[in-house]
Amino acid sequence: MQKWMVLAKKADFYGVGRKFGVDPVIARVIRNRERISEEEIEQYLHGGMNQIYSFQLMKGMEKALELLLEKIGEKKKIRIIGDYDIDGVCSTYILLIGLKKAGAIVDIDIPDRIKDGYGISKELIDLAYQAGTDTIITCDNGISAMEQVAYAKSLGMTVIVTDHHEIPYEEQEDGSIKTILPPADAIVNPKQEGCRYPFKGICGAMVAYKLICGLYEKKGFPKEAQEEFIEFAAIATVGDVMDLQDENRIVVKEGLRRMKNTKNYGLRALIRVNHLEEAELTGYHIGFVLGPCINASGRLSTAKKALNLLLCKDEKKAQELAEELKALNDSRKEMTQKGVEQAEKLVETTELKEDRVLVIYLPDCHESLAGIIAGRIRETYNKPVIVLTKGKDGVKGSGRSIETYHMFKELVKCKDLLSKFGGHPMAAGLSLPEENIEAFRRALNKKCTLTQEDMMEKVLIDVPMPISYVTLPLIRQLSLLEPFGKGNNKPVFAEKNIKITQCRIFGKNKNVVKMKLYDKNGICMDGVWFGDGEAFVNEIQEKERWSIAYYPSINTYNGRESIEIIVQNYI
Template identity: 55%
Template sequence: MEKWIEIRKGGNFMEMAKKYGIDPLIARIIRNRDIIDEKEITEYLYGGKETLHNPHLLKDVDKAAEIIAEGIAEKKTMRIIGDYDIDGVNATYILLDGIRRCGGNVDAAIPDRMKDGYGINEHLIEQALSDGKELLITCDNGIAAINEINFAKEKGMTVVVTDHHEIPYRNTEQGKEFLRSNADAIVNPKQADCPYPCKGICGAVVAWKLVQVLYERMDIPVEEADIFIENAGFATVGDVMDLTGENRILVKLGLKALEHTKNPGMKALIAKNKLSDKPLSAYHIGFVLGPCINASGRLDTAKRSLELLLERDEVKASALAGELVELNESRKYMTQQETQKALEQIEKEGREKDKVLVVYLPECHESLAGIIAGRIREAYQRPVFVLTRGEEGVKGSGRSIEAYSMFDKMTEVAELFTKYGGHPMAAGLSMREEDIDKLREQINQKAELSEEDMAEVVRLDAVLPMSYFTVDTIRQLSVLEPCGKSNTKPVFADRNIKITRAGIVGVNRNVLKLHLLDSKGNPVAGVYFGEVEKFLTFLSEKFGSEEVDAAMHGKENSIQFAAVYEPAVDTYSGRESVQAIIRRFR
């Protein structure tokens, strides 16, 4: 079930267009993103480094910098404990390189996904103690490690937590009671009494802000920390943060920095993915470069990704980047196989009507659970937990939909988990195998989801004839970049579209080239990528195979359909023309 809804937010778009020198359509799209006042619009269109928030606004950041600075002065040995995903690896790199620049005696440990699970644990603390470490610094984890940090404190260690995850709580008769460890400093914008304006920054941004304050404290020019903007921006996209406000500016700055990166490892990764000398977008981080960083933490050890960022020798960096690309190819193949198994299991067990899907794939590599959960969510438009057999019990990952706060709902059945944490849209967990059926039953009983909640909603920025767009208008759309979560690429639709000719092209016959007449009767070039047979079957069922055959031969036919499309500039033989890329149809 799919609903197409046109966003209709009022505004004087002509006046706004004139004031800011943009097309009225761009003005409308910006208004659709709830960017209303003059300051917000100016920042959205022209914002740069000067619009980023003051790092000193982060609660405990000055205290954390003071503790680290004193540790450096007293020649204390320090260990950073990071995480094995894109955000954790980049946060670890920022802190490690930043503290070393200040003269700190520091190293890093990244938990092994299979042996350690997520975040700081007693084993890692005991290892740090046996290695003579006196100061522990977490990044992208630690906020929920109440008992573990208490253990470290009992052993006489100093602990600084830097994190961005939800603050853990327990439900009481008086409401939510938020929990806090006795770490010496906790830097996390989600703390209720933290005045930092942008609550949705990722762990790497928190780490970068701490390094800025530390540099200031150590009399190092703060501008030197700008070298980490590319890592902060990379992690913001990789951890799927909202690309609004400060986050969007950071990603914009990060992408520019990445295109001219001086980091040999990052440069090698870009080269191995054949992206050198090309303009980079959030898409390249999210779907090309980022998965390579994640692949080492999934199938091997995230230390390899950290080594890549730390490597200063270009030949070694190239070899490391090549290994990560190969690992990612293996990850893609394994994901495809296990996703198919999961979909077959749901159909076989008749669970496709469950409001929350709980799928158990005991033989699946536990690191792939989150990706597979995301794929199943896309297929069924409902929250999904994918569970796998770990070394101790069951481990799993969840991916949610907008109407269902996964972290809150998991808290309602907290007794079923040995460990859990996450966000409204994603979560991780550990549990006993014998409790899987209980989880499926209870999580569904407590799911207050209507059919409407689970319908895929396609929000349209405008219903416009395809011929509205010129090469210049399409180029103007670039001011909306970087696009991603909460600042999606603009979505357009047109109705009563006719086909004057269609033809299948491409080596794999997976491209449909279309000659169309749009709703105004104007000729437009169209193209549909992917499941061509699915599109043609849809047309045959609606209009008959004779009409589809007529369209394929350029003959008159009765086909009319509506489409969600993306306007694009087609460059062929040095000539530029407009084409509509069909994304959805009905």
């Protein structure tokens, strides 16, 4: 079931259009993105790197920088402990290159997803201690590592935590919340209480980037020296599915611009093996092409391969590493598809289908694929989904949520059944004893307050707009609103009474349909649908006229440009 809703926010769209030189339709979309004042609209359309926030606003930053400068001066060994996903790899890269250039004696370790699990562990601390490490700095992890940080401190090590995840908390008897922080020497995380940093929605690599900006400034480096890290902060922001709002949007826009001519051998090779040399790189290419290759190394092998690619200084070696990551990602796609089919079969043939929160146990599934499979199942059923797999020590899993369900807070309610957990409102990771699976599933659903309406797919329409209004100049203006992604979705337009004819199915998997669209006045446009082609064509024959939600694009063929309407939903 779908619920279509028009975003009916008010403003002087014609006035805004005149002021900023854009079509009133563009002005309306900007208003729907909650940009109201002239200053906000100007930043949204033309914001630059001079508008991102200073590292000085982040709580714990001064202490962290003071410690790092002291350790660099004393020639103490520093070890970065990152994470195995795209954000962890980019964070580790930024800190490693930045600290080295600042004169630090520094190395890295990244946990193995299967052997070590998420984040800093006692085993990784022991390895650091045996290597003579004086200071551990975490990135994209550490905020919930109470025991591990205490253990490192007991060995006499200095610990700096840089992270962006939710701060762990306990609910008190009076209903108040008490936050719990690890006993680190410095904590840099914009979500901690009392932090003045204005935008809390940054990823781990952005926190790492701010730290290096601060270090370079303290060292007296020119501001331009910070610029080489922007594209990696951008890759992590999109790859870790952060909201593309505020400074995130500025950094991603600037990062995409720089990626086109990146000086990084590894990134250049990854772009090349995915045949994107001539493409106008967008957030889509990070999220669905390049990013998954980086993530695949941490899923099916070791994330150190992805880091080595980014660190590579030899073009031939970079090409080999990039090809290896692409092959890993191709393998990951096949394994994911099998897992999705197994999960859907379980939901359709058991009592799970009645649950509002889907807890799906796939014991033989590769644990690194749980999150991807959970995301795909969520798309099918529009319910929160947790996929569990059998690990070496009990059961591990990943969850993906919907906007109306704060997954991290819901897991807190069931923490007695879990061995470990952490995450965001929209995603989480967890582990638990196998015998607790059924009790966990029942507890989550018992405590769940989701209504049928909460679980209904919502199609938010920016502008009800006739397809006849679409022109090539309007489509080009839409590019001012990029990059698109979470928190800055591609605009959605809609029109009623559309006749769909001359449908032709293309593609190896029959997942592309080309068609002709006629409005009520007989105006005709080319259209395209991406999805199950045969199901689409069969359904379209059920009635003569349809309402469509769409996005207009430019199709270029033999040097000739034409308008193509991408149909996204239909009722």
